[in-house]
């Protein structure tokens with residue numbers, strides 16, 4: 386099937402990218418496997434006007450609003466291949482169908498690789514979290530931990546006392562010193578060097594962490610920065626340029642969200658060094674408007 390713009394990924398960034406295009410009366414096919422990054426959280430927080438809404442409810446509201454435009458089509462499948470042609474791009478789905486478009490918007494998100502600690506995955510998105518602005522308020526006032534997965538954790542540990550009494554768990558691998566150590570001390574952050582081996586909790590709520598020396602430290606919430614990877618086979622097939630940032634690798638884009646390949650725009654976590662729903666929505670709008678302009682000016 387031929388269309389004007391294909392969007393791969395139908396969460397915050399992809400859905401937002403579709404809006405200016407369909408309002409500009411352009412044909413859009415949005416392909417989505419419906420596995421957004423925040424699917425482990427019951428509620429999405431910190432997004433203006435929809436604070437506390439369930440991720441699935443946000444998606445279905447966006448889809449129903451987009452579906453009111455006659456040029457919008459959603460396909461709930463996984464894209465498996467992208468081929469560049471003289472006229473644009475052909476996207477193949479896992480059911481063998483193909484879609485052809487002049488412009489492409491990639492909004493496939495990223496993958497979180499979590500530390501391999503017993504009990505951690507089970508509480509991810511509820512009381513083991515990565516972002517204080519997303520879920521920190523809900524865990525306020527209790528005993529909080531920050532598990533170091535890199536030296537970036539020192540900076541997060543300096544912030545977290547705004548939400549509760551904080552312990553930085555260095556796992557015996559990362560040693561704060563100099564000015565950052567002084568800041569941790571100023572903020573009353575306790576530093577625990579013995580490694581966490583297990584996280585204890587009931588259902589969604591953690592209660593404590595177990596250390597290698599047998600001690601248990603009571604905790605209400607644990608912050609963990611996952612290793613964020615961009616691992617979609619679709620990116621490899623296009624061989625897009627990437628960018629290393631202190632927060633991880635992203636796809637390289639210009640201010641208009643165009644990638645190193647003309648006609649391919651990239652939005653959301655895939656191209657944002659700082660990642661949250663609001664920034665994904667914003668970058669989706671930019672990618673959608675840029676793809677529209679590229680159709681008009683034949684860029």
Ligand SMILES: Cc1cc2nc3c(=O)[nH]c(=O)nc-3n(C[C@H](O)[C@H](O)[C@H](O)COP(=O)(O)OP(=O)(O)OC[C@H]3O[C@@H](n4cnc5c(N)ncnc54)[C@H](O)[C@@H]3O)c2cc1C
Pocket residue numbers: 393394395396397398399416417418419420421422423424425426428429430431432462463464465492493494495497509510515518519520617619652653654655660661662663665
């Ligand atoms: C546990 C957790 C909780 C979070 N809570 C919050 C919060 O409360 N507030 C906040 O602002 N931010 C939160 N975030 C961050 C937020 O989830 C992300 O910044 C946001 O989801 C990024 O949106 P996105 O559209 O770029 O990607 P995603 O939301 O990850 O969506 C990508 C979409 O692309 C689809 N896709 C991927 N590959 C393909 C393919 N080959 N074919 C078809 N579809 C494909 C996926 O299935 C998915 O639907 C949270 C993150 C995590 C990990």
